[in-house]
Amino acid sequence: xxxxxxxPPKPDATGTPPDRDAVRQETVQRIKRLRSKSNxxxxxxxxxxxxSIVALGDFSILPPLPPSIRATLGKPPSAIMISGxxxxxxxxxxxxxxxxxxxxKEEYSGFAHVGYLAAFYGFYHFAKALNENFWAVFVAGVxxxxxESYHIWNFCNEAIRREQEVLDSIERLRKS
Numbered sequence: 001x002x003x004x005x006x007x008p009p010k011p012d013a014t015g016t017p018p019d020r021d022a023v024r025q026e027t028v029q030r031i032k033r034l035r036s037k038s039n040x041x042x043x044x045x046x047x048x049x050x051x052s053i054v055a056l057g058d059f060s061i062l063p064p065l066p067p068s069i070r071a072t073l074g075k076p077p078s079a080i081m082i083s084g085x086x087x088x089x090x091x092x093x094x095x096x097x098x099x100x101x102x103x104x105k106e107e108y109s110g111f112a113h114v115g116y117l118a119a120f121y122g123f124y125h126f127a128k129a130l131n132e133n134f135w136a137v138f139v140a141g142v143x144x145x146x147x148e149s150y151h152i153w154n155f156c157n158e159a160i161r162r163e164q165e166v167l168d169s170i171e172r173l174r175k176s
Contacts, residue, residue, distance in 0.1 A: 024170050031163045037108075038156035041149020044110030048117060048141050055121040055137075058130055070126075079129035083136065086120050090140040094147060101151045110148045117141040 054061060065073075093113060100107050120137045124130040 020170050020173065024167065027163050027166050027170075031160055031167075034156040034160050034163070038153045038160075040108055041110055041145065041152050044114055045142075045145045045149060047111070048114045048145055051114065051118045051121065052134075052138050052141070055118075055125070055130065056134060059121075059125055073126070076127040077123065079124065079127050079133060082120065082123045082127060082129070083133065085123075086133075086136060086140060089116060089120075090144060093144045097144070097147045097151055101154070104155070106155055108148065108152045110145055110152070113141070113144050113148060117144070 093116075117137055117140065120140075121130065121134075124133045124137065
C-alpha cells in the first residue's frame with residue numbers, strides 16, 4: 001500500500017543542510033493541519049445528523065413549496081426508483097471509499113456525500129414516501145460517512161506518525 005510521504009528537506013543552493021528548527025516548525029505545523037483534517041469526518045457526520053433530524057420531522061421547519069414550483073418540477077419519481085438509485089449510490093460510494101483507502105489517497109468527499117444524502121431525503125419527501133424510507137437513507141448515510149470518516153482519520157494518523165518520527169529524529173540529533 002503506497003502512502004504519501006513528504007520528501008525530506010533538501011539542502012539549499014549553497015549545499016548547506018536545512019535548519020533543524022525550521023524543519024521542526026514545519027513538521028509541527030503539518031501535524032496541526034493533519035489533526036484538524038482528521039476531524040472532518042466528524043463534522044460531516046454531525047451535519048448529516050442535523051439534516052436527518054430535519055428530515056425526520058418531514059422538513060416541517062422549512063416553508064412548503066408553492067404549488068407553482070411543484071407544478072414546474074413535475075411528477076416525482078416513484079419510491080421504488082428512488083430506492084434503486086439509493087442502493088446504487090450507496091454501493092458506488094462504498095467502493096470508491098474502499099479504493100481510496102487501498103490506494104492510500106488523501107481525498108475526502110464527506111461533505112459531498114451529505115449533499116447527496118440530503119437530496120435523497122428531498123426526493124422521498126416530494127414523492128411523499130419519506131416516512132417509509134427515512135431509515136434506509138439514514139443507515140446508508142451513517143455507513144458511508146462512517147467509512148469516509150475512518151478513511152480520513154486513518155490516513156491522517158498514519159501521516160502524523162511519520163511526522164512524529166521526523167520530530168523524534170530531530171530531537172535525537174539535538175541531544176547528541
